[in-house]
Amino acid sequence: MRVVEVSEPGGPEVLRVVERPEPVAGTGEVVVAVEAAGVNPTDLAARQGMTVGDSASPPYVLGWDFAGTVHAVGEGVDRFAPGRAVVGMVPWYAVHGRVGAYAERIAVPQEWVLPRPEGLGAVDAATVPLNALTAAQLLDRLPVRPGSQVLVTGASGAVGGYAVQLAVRAGHRVTAVAGTGDEEWVRGIGAHVVLPRDTDYSGVGEFSAVVDAVPVGEALFPAVARGGKVVSTRPVADAPAGAGIVQEVMLVDLDLPLLERLVGEVAAGRLRTRVERTFPLEAAADAHRAAEERGRRGKVVLTP
Missing domain, CATH: 3.90.180.10 (Medium-chain alcohol dehydrogenases, catalytic domain)
Structure with missing residues (x-):
């Protein structure tokens, strides 16, 4: 073979x-x-x-x-x-x-x-498996309650796209960063605010919960509130001393029951x-x- x-x-x-x-x-x-x-x-x-x-x-x-x-x-x-x-x-x-x-x-x-x-x-x-599991497990590491403001970078991609959808389904308000021409897709999967890929993060507000699916890294820090948390799948630069930003790098875990739920959601059309x-x-x-x-x-x- x-x-x-x-x-x-x-x-x-x-x-x-x-x-x-x-x-x-x-x-x-x-x-x-x-x-x-x-x-x-x-x-x-x-x-x-x-x-x-x-x-x-x-x-x-x-x-x-x-x-x-x-x-x-x-x-x-x-x-x-x-x-x-x-x-x-x-x-x-x-x-x-x-x-x-x-x-x-x-x-x-x-x-x-x-x-x-x-x-x-x-x-x-x-x-579905790697991308949706990664998105779900990134969100699980954020200090969020229903109604939280969540920033998601790379929302045009697979991990970011699943993260947007799962965050919206959990009752969060999502600001998403999307590639040029993908704004309609990202709005269609539930993002409340869509920003362009070349966004200046110093002018978008401050978020306590960030999924950095690109990852953007250092340029993203102005958008993170003091005490806020950024989760990503790859290491990035350290946050400035005294900024109070928590960063966590996550490696995906093969969680079969969670994967079964996510696959079922895609099969049912509830995740796109x-x-x-x-x-x-x-x-x-x-x-x-x-x-x-x-x-x-x-x-x-x-x-x-």
Whole structure:
């Protein structure tokens, strides 16, 4: 079967399609025939050799998010049978490319996999796990009550877009920063105020709760109230001494019950997602080039 390997850290050209042995389901594992695999910013970073914790040693396989159909099950699997439509997430920081979603089939523990609701296509499903879980867990770290004012950067992107929607559903008033041409989309998912990407943050007010999904980093500090908190997925510059700004960097946790709720919300149309382009597995390098383009409208997804 075919997988996409990173031959060495570098640009999109280091992605190569190779043949590997068919995966076999071990005890407690399922083999999934992958129909869609999300391309995420963390994949672009990992391709360049920027990983969290121990570095991955080439060749390694990228990909967190997958959706497809159960191909085979191992001993002790009691939640799935062959033919079941599923969606799941590889905790890539933990496995460092030993398993990745950029493949025709993958063998994974059944604890990484959920039944895919009827009516939710594989491509849309593959945009949910990493992005929606990250958004939900970022919001969980903010000191907010219903009616709070929340600032979300990167609202045009997948994590920021889910963060806007989840914050609005929780009863917060959201000010969102969106890319040019994406203002209508961001308003449509519930943002109360939409600011342009090149906003001067010294003039937007002060927020006690900020999801920095870009992250913007230092330029954002004028918009954070004393005692306010900024949550992000990557380290940024330290806040000025005496500013009273709390910063927290979060790594996503594979919370299966939470993911099941989020997938159900997308399937029911209560959370919205969008896909700009799909690429076959052999065009993974082109998919990465597309994912690196500014002004993109939605996710890039591989379709093995």
